[in-house]
Structures are given as structure tokens and as C-alpha cells.
Amino acid sequence: MTLTVKTFSSLDEAAAALSSDRRARYLGGGTLVMRALNEGDVSISTVVRANDQALTRIDASGPRITLGAGVTFAKILAERDLGFLHAPARSIGGPAVRNMGTVGGNLFAQNPYGDFTVALLALDATVAVQGTFGARDIGIEELLQSRERQAGALVLSVSCTRPASADAFRYRKVSRIKPKGGSVITLAAHLPIGGGRIAGARIALGSMAPTQIRARAAERALEGCSLDGTTIAAAAAAATEGTSPSDNALGSAWYRCQIVGVHLRRLLSGQE
Amino acid sequence: MLELRKDIFADERDDNLKEIGKGTQRQDMLGHVTGASSYFNDHKLQGMLHLKVVRSTHAHAKIRRIDTTEAERSAGVRRIIRGADVPRNLNTLLSLINFGKDDEPSLAVDKVRYKGEPIVAIVADSEREAFEAIAKVRVDYEPLPTVFDVEEALKPGAPVVNETYPKNTFTYHDVYDHQKLRFGDADAALATADHVLEQRYQMSPIEHAPTETNGAVAAPDTNGRYVVYTSTQALFFSVDTCAKILDVPSNTFHFIGGTVGGGFGGKVDTLTEPLCILGAMLTGRAVRYVFGREEEMQYGPPRGAERIYIKDGVMRDGRVVARKIRAYFDSGAYTRLSSYAAVKCAAHLPGPYTIPNVYGDVYCVFTNRTPATAMRGFGVTAMDFAIECQMDKLANLVGMDPMEFRILNAYRDGDMKAHRREAKNTALIECVQVAAEKAKWPLREEFKRASSRKDGGGSRAVIPPTPTDSRSRPTAPVQQRSSYDRLPPTVAREPPREPPPPASPPPSPRPTAPSHGATRFSSVFGTRRR
Numbered sequence: 001m002t003l004t005v006k007t008f009s010s011l012d013e014a015a016a017a018l019s020s021d022r023r024a025r026y027l028g029g030g031t032l033v034m035r036a037l038n039e040g041d042v043s044i045s046t047v048v049r050a051n052d053q054a055l056t057r058i059d060a061s062g063p064r065i066t067l068g069a070g071v072t073f074a075k076i077l078a079e080r081d082l083g084f085l086h087a088p089a090r091s092i093g094g095p096a097v098r099n100m101g102t103v104g105g106n107l108f109a110q111n112p113y114g115d116f117t118v119a120l121l122a123l124d125a126t127v128a129v130q131g132t133f134g135a136r137d138i139g140i141e142e143l144l145q146s147r148e149r150q151a152g153a154l155v156l157s158v159s160c161t162r163p164a165s166a167d168a169f170r171y172r173k174v175s176r177i178k179p180k181g182g183s184v185i186t187l188a189a190h191l192p193i194g195g196g197r198i199a200g201a202r203i204a205l206g207s208m209a210p211t212q213i214r215a216r217a218a219e220r221a222l223e224g225c226s227l228d229g230t231t232i233a234a235a236a237a238a239a240t241e242g243t244s245p246s247d248n249a250l251g252s253a254w255y256r257c258q259i260v261g262v263h264l265r266r267l268l269s270g271q272e
Numbered sequence: 273m274l275e276l277r278k279d280i281f282a283d284e285r286d287d288n289l290k291e292i293g294k295g296t297q298r299q300d301m302l303g304h305v306t307g308a309s310s311y312f313n314d315h316k317l318q319g320m321l322h323l324k325v326v327r328s329t330h331a332h333a334k335i336r337r338i339d340t341t342e343a344e345r346s347a348g349v350r351r352i353i354r355g356a357d358v359p360r361n362l363n364t365l366l367s368l369i370n371f372g373k374d375d376e377p378s379l380a381v382d383k384v385r386y387k388g389e390p391i392v393a394i395v396a397d398s399e400r401e402a403f404e405a406i407a408k409v410r411v412d413y414e415p416l417p418t419v420f421d422v423e424e425a426l427k428p429g430a431p432v433v434n435e436t437y438p439k440n441t442f443t444y445h446d447v448y449d450h451q452k453l454r455f456g457d458a459d460a461a462l463a464t465a466d467h468v469l470e471q472r473y474q475m476s477p478i479e480h481a482p483t484e485t486n487g488a489v490a491a492p493d494t495n496g497r498y499v500v501y502t503s504t505q506a507l508f509f510s511v512d513t514c515a516k517i518l519d520v521p522s523n524t525f526h527f528i529g530g531t532v533g534g535g536f537g538g539k540v541d542t543l544t545e546p547l548c549i550l551g552a553m554l555t556g557r558a559v560r561y562v563f564g565r566e567e568e569m570q571y572g573p574p575r576g577a578e579r580i581y582i583k584d585g586v587m588r589d590g591r592v593v594a595r596k597i598r599a600y601f602d603s604g605a606y607t608r609l610s611s612y613a614a615v616k617c618a619a620h621l622p623g624p625y626t627i628p629n630v631y632g633d634v635y636c637v638f639t640n641r642t643p644a645t646a647m648r649g650f651g652v653t654a655m656d657f658a659i660e661c662q663m664d665k666l667a668n669l670v671g672m673d674p675m676e677f678r679i680l681n682a683y684r685d686g687d688m689k690a691h692r693r694e695a696k697n698t699a700l701i702e703c704v705q706v707a708a709e710k711a712k713w714p715l716r717e718e719f720k721r722a723s724s725r726k727d728g729g730g731s732r733a734v735i736p737p738t739p740t741d742s743r744s745r746p747t748a749p750v751q752q753r754s755s756y757d758r759l760p761p762t763v764a765r766e767p768p769r770e771p772p773p774p775a776s777p778p779p780s781p782r783p784t785a786p787s788h789g790a791t792r793f794s795s796v797f798g799t800r801r802r
Contacts, residue, residue: 002347003400039564040324040403 003037007049011156014050015130019152021046026154028070029100031093032109055156058082066159069104073116084162084169088119088188091173094180104155108147111207112182112250115173117144118212121204122188123169125160129153144211168192172267174259176250183207184251185260187267191227198222203264208243208256217241218264227268236265280702300531309531312501315489317558321350323551324402326392326409327571328384331640332431333413335382338392342408348401351554353393355381358550359519364607365541368512375436376606376643378517378546385433385605386642388571395551395559422579422600422637433605433638442603442611442636449635451618455690456629456736461594465585467669472581473658477574477602480647484533486572487562488544490552498549499526504542505535513542514549525549537646541573541608576610576644577602578654582662590672590680594629595622599655601636604643609650611636616651619691623659624700626683626732630690675708676719686729694733698724
């Protein structure tokens with residue numbers, strides 16, 4: 001069987017082509033799918049593309065921002081209103097990868113990639129998906145938990161609320177090769193503060209489980225507290241709870257467990 | 273700006289030479305920066321087929337059965353090549369200079385010895401069709417115990433990785449399981465040294481990570497010849513290796529190379545050319561075989577891992593009086609070039625220092641890891657790292673400045689080196705002095721005045737009495753510097769076999785026996801007497 005490439009101008013048709021064929025894969029920027037094909041992945045027999053302009057739209061004017069699934073990281077970096085997402089966008093690949101890699105594709109990137117998704121998970125993003133029965137919104141956490149089964153779904157856009165202040169959203173990627181290495185671990189924290197106390201803390205981790213996950217125990221340690229040394233220490237101590245990292249060439253599971261608390265402490269205390 | 277210190281190197285260079293110190297453009301630079309350079313993979317030939325290999329999923333296993341029936345029926349498949357199709361399916365790279373025994377098949381037959389070892393090659397109309405056929409090949413493995421650590425591999429009862437070397441060590445001079453260096457009495461000197469420091473160093477494999485992965489394109493030419501576009505960084509070496517494996521005279525091939533997209537030692541192993549040419553011989557079509565990126569990273573040969581133990585004796589005044597070294601080169605499952613790395617390493621001991629008692633045992637060890645190969649100064653690089661770490665630690669131990677400590681122990685002109693050659697044109701002292709000066713590192717006056725050309729030789733030129741090891745002496749003569757270039761006493765060359773039957777138009781096999789140029793590389797092992 002050879003490889004078929006299908007390009008659609010309508011998102012409906014693209015979604016239908018994607019969901020009707022188990023061996024079809026959507027090609028966004030190609031940084032994952034083309035690599036798989038070049039390395040001989042024969043599980044893909046159809047490549048689906050869509051050239052609807054809606055996929056590359058950015059709406060960053062209001063308090064809630066929306067990024068089309070086909071928006072590249074280079075485009076995010078060129079958008080001044082998306083300053084809070086520049087750190088995660090810049091941490092991905094080199095210029096060539098950032099020029100091609102997309103927000104939508106990043107949702108499906110396996111470890112040690114998918115750093116942008118860590119940021120979106122901390123920001124409690126909503127993902128608009130075109131399925132067999134029309135478009136629907138699902139929480140990013142739900143999408144990630146069922147990611148293996150979502151290959152037939154076409155992601156249209158991702159939206160999230162802009163953090164209240166620059167300090168309320170923090171991001172840190174630990175890699176061996178800087179700036180463009182794969183992730184040893186990736187951390188993102190959304191820390192809304194009201195009346196000096198954290199309300200609704202969300203901490204997301206990359207490379208600490210098969211998919212990006214939230215560090216719920218660490219979130220609980222922060223909730224309702226002021227961001228002081230004691231709170232930070234408690235959150236750092238709880239960082240590994242619920243995680244299940246694995247070994248890869250960049251680091252062992254043991255190593256990841258050793259460093260995740262250290263980097264969470266640095267992230268929360270604002271250290272470089 | 274380069275500066276040649278004429279005060280130090282007065283006799284070193286003809287003053288009329290006019291290249292040093294000037295910017296000179298590389299001859300291939302313009303092509304590279306304008307994208308005009310032609311690489312092997314730029315040749316898309318008419319009707320070109322694509323070759324991919326089935327790789328072992330086990331690090332060590334017997335192959336019970338290889339079932340290719342389904343793969344043969346897969347769309348686009350032109351030919352499936354097995355080990356039995358390779359005319360001489362056992363080779364070692366340095367057999368071209370009669371060094372080492374043939375130990376590595378092009379395609380594994382009865383057993384795989386590292387994860388990723390090629391077992392079956394598939395030639396198909398497209399890469400995709402080759403990949404799809406690969407997914408249909410069934411290999412029935414019987415996993416065997418594995419060994420991944422050099423010292424574990426030397427223990428009694430360790431799994432035998434490579435039956436050509438049943439002790440898991442390369443055989444030197446037909447007798448030894450390691451390369452020895454003996455100079456003076458290191459044990460006696462260690463017993464009387466003021467301080468003894470023993471340390472362990474471990475270096476991991478390093479992948480060359482070239483921009484262009486290993487590969488070749490081979491096509492039938494006129495007169496039964498084959499034209500081969502290749503990424504090899506050792507073109508004539510690759511020609512002879514292919515001639516040997518395919519059992520044809522080397523003039524069967526017209527190799528075209530020269531533009532290498534990054535080599536650094538990772539493109540001397542001739543991994544793709546023999547199967548690529550064989551594919552062209554068996555199908556009568558042009559065939560391309562290129563490593564994918566993951567193949568290159570995972571199964572392309574790296575710089576080998578090394579484990580090094582150094583035990584030094586040092587006096588309170590800073591003189592190193594003894595250096596005892598045990599080093600283990602992890603060759604992976606096959607020899608490739610690690611045997612030679614160990615020879616280079618032994619010749620390099622104890623580093624650029626005059627130490628009166630040196631003892632070295634350097635092992636080339638087989639494990640179930642990816643075979644290692646050449647990479648930039650291999651055999652010396654890791655050892656130098658270990659030695660220089662050790663020198664810093666020794667300086668600290670005796671409370672000396674590390675720069676002055678090196679000047680004190682540096683070899684000088686006229687000194688006897690541990691491998692019994694007189695040191696000439698030495699300049700470590702001057703290098704350290706210049707480095708200190710540039711770094712504004714204070715040196716005491718006596719060390720600023722030290723010179724490589726003073727105070728060497730004399731008692732430092734003497735070969736000290738050296739006790740011999742208690743084990744029985746080999747029958748081969750001790751001074752056998754040219755033994756690698758002589759054919760072994762029993763010439764076990766197989767008679768040339770017929771090349772495999774070609775599909776269409778038959779390339780006529782040459783009647784002449786192949787000559788693999790055994791003496792061509794004799795300078796590698798120093799047969800030139802100075």
C-alpha cells in the first residue's frame with residue numbers, strides 16, 4: 001500500500017476523511033508526521049491536509065485568546081499580544097521547527113516533545129474539535145487523557161484565558177541541549193492571586209507521565225496560601241505525587257523524580 | 273592569527289612556505305555555501321530501487337528461522353537478500369592490512385550480537401514499499417544472555433559475544449588478549465612512592481551525528497562494472513572492502529565520492545556500499561541504500577565507550593614516578609577499528625610526560641553493544657581526558673600548581689618514551705608556558721625558564737630494567753612491528769567464489785583473483801622505520 005495525500009478546503013470534509021480511516025493522520029506542520037514517514041512508519045497510509053484559513057487565525061485582542069490549530073510557533077512569537085506564550089513557543093525546536101510546527105500538532109507530540117501543551121494545560125485551555133457530529137469544545141485535560149483515541153479528531157483551535165499578570169503564569173523547560181533540545185522535564189504554573197492568596201493554582205508537567213499531566217498534589221499545597229517559602233517547599237515536596245515518568249535517552253525516571261521538585265521550587269520562587 | 277614561535281621551532285618549518293597565517297579558501301567551500309556541491313544522494317537514477325534492512329530487535333539471540341514468504345509477496349518488492357546471498361559474508365575492516373580475523377557478517381545468519389544488527393535486506397521500488405515488506409518479515413529469535421559491560425564481559429562464564437573471539441577480547445600478536453606496555457618496574461616504584469592515587473574513569477559512546485546519514489547509490493555500468501556514489505570518507509578503503517565481501521576484483525567498481533556530509537570517523541565502516549552493490553548485482557538495477565536518522569543515531573557506529581583505571585605514584589616534590597594503567601575499549605559486538613584504537617592508546621601511554629615506570633594493559637573487549645569505530649583521535653582522546661584529570665588530582669595531592677606540575681613532569685627532547693622511542697620536537701613545556709601567559713596564570717621563575725630543549729636525555733634517556741610478566745612468552749618474536757603486514761603462516765584464503773547470478777544483463781565476473789591491497793596501509797602500524 002502506498003501513501004495517499006488528501007487535501008481539503010473544507011474542515012468538515014477533512015474531519016470526515018480523518019475519522020473514517022484508522023490509518024489516516026492529519027498533517028499540520030509536518031514536524032512529527034513527516035519524520036514518522038521518513039523513518040518508515042507504515043501505520044500511516046493516508047495523510048490528510050486542510051487549507052482553510054480559519055486554522056491559522058489568531059484572536060488575541062480580548063481577555064480570552066484563541067489560536068487556530070495551524071498557527072505556528074513562529075507566528076506566536078511574532079504576535080506581541082501573546083507575550084505570555086512566547087517562552088513556551090521559543091522553547092520548541094530550532095527556527096526551522098518553529099516555522100513549521102503548529103499548536104494543534106503539539107497536542108499530539110509524544111515525550112520528549114509537546115512543551116507548548118504543558119503551558120496550555122496549566123492555562124486550562126479548551127480545545128475545539130471537529131468530530132463526526134460537528135464541532136465541540138473539550139477540556140485540554142480530557143483531550144490528553146484520551147489522546148490515543150483522538151487521532152481521528154480534527155483539532156480546529158485552542159483557546160484560553162489570558163493570565164491576569166505576567167507573574168501569574170510561569171514556564172520552565174529543562175533540556176540538555178539549549179535552546180532546542182528535547183525536554184528532560186517541562187513545567188508550567190498558573191497562579192492567580194487574589195487578596196494575597198493563590199486561588200485556582202494549576203501546575204502542569206511534561207515528560208513526567210505518558211502525556212502532559214497536572215501536579216494536583218502540588219496545586220493543593222498552593223491553594224489558598226500566599227506564595228512564601230513554606231508553601232513553595234510544600235508544593236515542591238509534593239511535585240512527584242501522581243507522576244509516572246519513564247526512562248529515555250535524555251534522562252532516567254529516577255532522575256526526573258529527583259529534579260522535578262527542585263525545578264518547581266525555582267519556578268515558584270522566581271529563580272532563573 | 274597563527275604565530276609560529278621561531279625561538280622554539282627554529283628548524284621546524286621552511287620560511288619560504290607561505291600558507292600559515294593566511295586565510296585560504298577550502299576548495300569545496302564555494303559549492304557548500306551555494307548548495308551546488310553534489311552529494312551521493314543527489315543522484316536519482318532511472319529505475320532506481322531502494323534497499324532497507326530488517327534489524328535485530330534483540331541484543332543477543334540465536335536466529336531460529338527467518339520467514340520472508342509474506343514479505344516476498346508484498347507490493348513492489350524486487351528482491352530479498354539474505355546472508356547466504358552475500359558472497360563472503362564475513363569480514364573485518366582491517367583485514368585489508370591483515371590485522372584481525374574476519375568476524376562480522378554483512379547480514380546475520382545464525383545469531384545476532386547487537387540490537388539493530390542487519391538480518392535481511394529488502395530491495396523494492398520505493399522506500400515505502402521496502403518498509404512495508406520489512407514489517408512482514410518474521411524472525412524467530414531465541415534470546416541469549418547479554419553482556420553490556422567491558423569488565424563483566426571478561427569474567428569467566430560471561431556470554432560469548434562473538435565466536436571468532438571466544439574470550440570476548442581481540443587477540444594481539446596471535447597470543448595476547450590485550451595490548452601490553454611495560455617500561456621499568458611500576459609496582460616497585462608504587463611501593464616506594466610518597467603518595468599513590470588510583471582512580472576510575474568512564475567514557476560513554478559518542479555518535480558522530482553527521483548531517484548526511486551513511487548511504488550509497490550503486491548502478492550497473494558497462495562491461496560488468498558498477499558505478500557507486502557513496503558517502504564514504506575512505507573511498508579506496510571502501511572499494512577494497514566491497515571487493516572482498518562481494519568477491520570480485522576491485523576494478524569492478526567505479527566509486528565516486530569525495531563530498532562527505534560530515535564524517536568524523538563515522539563513515540569509514542563501509543556499512544551501506546556492499547549491500548547496495550549486491551542489490552544492483554542481483555536486480556540489474558540502480559539501488560539506493562541510505563540510513564534513516566534513527567538508524568544513524570542508534571545503529572551507526574559511535575566512538576566506543578572506554579573504562580580506564582589509573583594508579584599513579586608521586587613523590588612529595590611532584591615527580592610522578594610510576595603510572596599503571598588498565599584500559600578497556602568497548603568494541604561492541606564486532607571489531608571494526610577498536611583493535612587499532614587500543615594499539616594507539618598503548619603507544620600513547622603515559623601521555624606527554626616522562627615517567628620512569630609505566631605499566632599498561634589495554635583491552636579491546638566485545639560486548640552486545642553497537643560496534644564502535646573511529647572518531648577524531650580515537651584511542652587517545654578519552655585516555656588523555658583521564659590522564660589530565662589525574663594530573664590535576666595529583667597536583668592537588670602534592671600541593672603543587674597544576675601548570676607547574678605539568679612542566680615538571682613534561683617530556684623533553686632526548687627523553688625515552690615508554691614505548692622505547694626517543695622524544696623529539698617536544699613542546700609541552702612551551703605550550704603550558706604560553707597558555708599560562710595568555711591566561712595570566714602566575715608561574716614561578718624556574719618554571720618560566722624551563723625548556724623542552726634543556727635537561728632532557730641523559731639519565732632520562734635510559735630504558736630502565738623491566739621485569740617480564742611471569743606468563744610464558746609467545747612463540748612469535750617480540751619485535752614484531754611488521755607482523756601485521758605479513759600473511760599469517762597458514763593462508764586460509766577461500767578460493768574465489770562465483771558472484772551471485774545477476775538478473776539482467778550479466779556483469780561478467782573477472783577471472784583474476786582479487787587483490788585487496790594488503791600492503792597498501794602498512795604505514796598505519798608503523799612499518800616505516802625512522
